[in-house]
Amino acid sequence: MPSPMRLWLGCLGLAACIAAGNAARAESGGLTLFDRLGGEAKLRATVHEFVLIMESDDRINFTFANTDLKKFEQLLYEQLCNLTQGGCPYTGRDMYTAHAKLNITNAEFNALAEDLYEAFDRVHVPYRLQNKVVAMLAPMQHDVVKDHPVSQNPAVAK
Amino acid sequence: MEYFRALRAVVVTSCFLGVGLLGGQTAAAENLFGSDEGKFLLTAGFNDLEGSGGGGLVPLAFITGYGSSDSWGANAHFTSIQLKDFQLRTYGAAVGALDRVELSYTRHEFNVTGTPLDGLGVSQDILGLKIKLLGDAVYDQDSWLPQICVGAEYHKNDGIDHAAQAGLAGVTRVTQLGASAAHGTDIYLAATKIFLAESLVVNAAVRATRANEFGLLGFGGDRKSSDSYEPEGTIAWLPTRRLAVGSEIRTRPRNLTLDDESTAYDVFVGWTPTKNLSLVAAWLNLGGVLGPATGVTRHQDGPYLSIQAGF
Known part of the structure; x- marks a missing residue:
């Protein structure tokens, strides 16, 4: 023994x-991750569900108050397609610049990721593939969340 | 006496579990206690045997609770372990602040339920402190750096009950069984990496300790009285966002002639249906316990069940 x-x-x-x-x-x-996720149709459906979930999520919807959500949906699709080797060009701004003035907190960054998991669930992407996508997005925290952010969420008591 | 203890354990634990559950009941930006509950599911960990945020046996380099780096979290737990001839009940509470510092208190109530020492009871209190040093288990997916924490667990053994019943009349302190001291402090370093793309969590720790059976039989002994450096490890697979399935192992010093203490290990399933509730079911094997003293050398294994409520 x-x-x-x-x-x-x-x-x-x-x-x-x-x-x-x-x-x-x-x-x-x-197969690229893009293919394994289900290609353009699945990823566009995911992003669409994500925007719906996020819009009704009081933890983070205020950060999109001045955002053109149609444009955001397209850019997020491009970004995910690009990251998962789907071959799309990403035409949006880099993450640091895009979030420069938003004072995003870690909790808000994580809430967004939770909404993405939820969106993947709704379109029946398996959890192990969801994690492969979130693993690519997680390091963006370094660019999105600045040092000592103060949440701008009107729902949080100051 | 044991009825009083059991009652107290139930009352204290239910109060804490209730407060934890109630406090977390909101989906808004903050819960009743002002916690943002901003961390991912499962990343608060469960409570390990000594109450620190971890698996069931081994601490993880996670800070307990679901508060993000701008907030705080807290939880209470109750754990019941029934081995072949021994029973351990633990309960306590833990607080995590700023995803940086963790404080915990846990009480151990240990009873011998078989062997010639049947009826013997031992209790101890454990205070834990853990500090995150560097790395981030979730965000640093683009690097090999794990999240690293240093921790300390101060144990104070409260002595032995019902020794006469077990044929050890006059024994009330663990030092009478060969331990060098009735209190001691473990220091550990834990490094945890989430390989998110593979849905795996890997954890390694090393502990400087002279605890005998987690401190239940005191600290140091006739065979060795100084610190030993003991490796520990955890591996867990995440089949869903709310489940962790894995195994832990923890080597331990053998300081007492009376106790054939050896490596402990378990296999576990942890389920976190919400950030306010976690349940762990495990099968724990401590190897031989007190074999030379009781003549019963069989492996002490059995079910480990734990509930944690908090935010």
Whole structure:
């Protein structure tokens, strides 16, 4: 009987190999994440659902008060398509510039990500693929959330 | 005495769980306690055995509670563990502030339910402090840097009850069983990485400790009385946004001749239906416990059930 630690590390190694194998198989299939998510139709549906959810989310809808939501929906689609190797050019501003004056907090950034998860759920994209998209978006926190932001949310008591 | 303790545990825990649940009941920007509940589901962690934000056995480098870096969070928990011959109930509360600092208090009530020591009881109080040093487990998906925390857990053993019933008349302190001290402090460093694209959480920790059976049998002993550096690890897979399935392992020093203390490990399922409630079901194996003292050397394993309410 090997020691519990060796057994545990052995299982961990095995799990890592399976995960790496899965990742390699997905790559070798030649499918981009964009394809695996369901292509343009699915991603446009996701972004549309996302805008609907976000509009009724009191945690963050105030940040879009002066935003042309049709244009925003198109730009978000372009950005997600671009990030997931769908081959679209992204014609919007960079994340730092786009959020320069919004004083976005971490909670607001996370609320937006939660709304995106919810949108993916509504169009039945599997959670493991949702995470691959959010993993690409998460580092944008560094550009979107500035140091010591003060929420501009009118719903928060000052 | 044990009825009083059980009652107190139930009353205290239900009050805290209730407050936690009620406080979180709102979907607006802030809950009743002014917490933004701004972190992702599961990233508050559960409460580990000593009450720190973690899995069930091992701390994670997450700060407990759902408050973001501009807010705070808090939770209460109750955990029941029934091994073959031993039972441990823990309850306590934890607060996380600014996604930076965590404070926790946990009470352990341990009872022997089998072996010749049947009836023996031990209790201890644990105060925990954890500070996030660097990294961000969620946002730093573009880097290999994990989120790293340093933590301390001060344990104060409250002594032994019903020793006469277990054939150890006159024994009221763990030092009479060979421990060097009845209190001690563990210091640990924990590094946690969420591989979000793979839906995996990996955690490694190292603990400087001289605790015997988490401090239930005191600190240091006749075999070794100084700190040992013990590695710990967690791996969890996230099949859904609200579920974590994984395993933890924790090596431990063997300081007492009386106790065949060895590596502890578990497999667990943690479910967080909302940011106000978490449930953990695990199977825990501590290896041999007090084998040389009782003559019962079989592995002590069994179910671990935990409930956490908070925000």
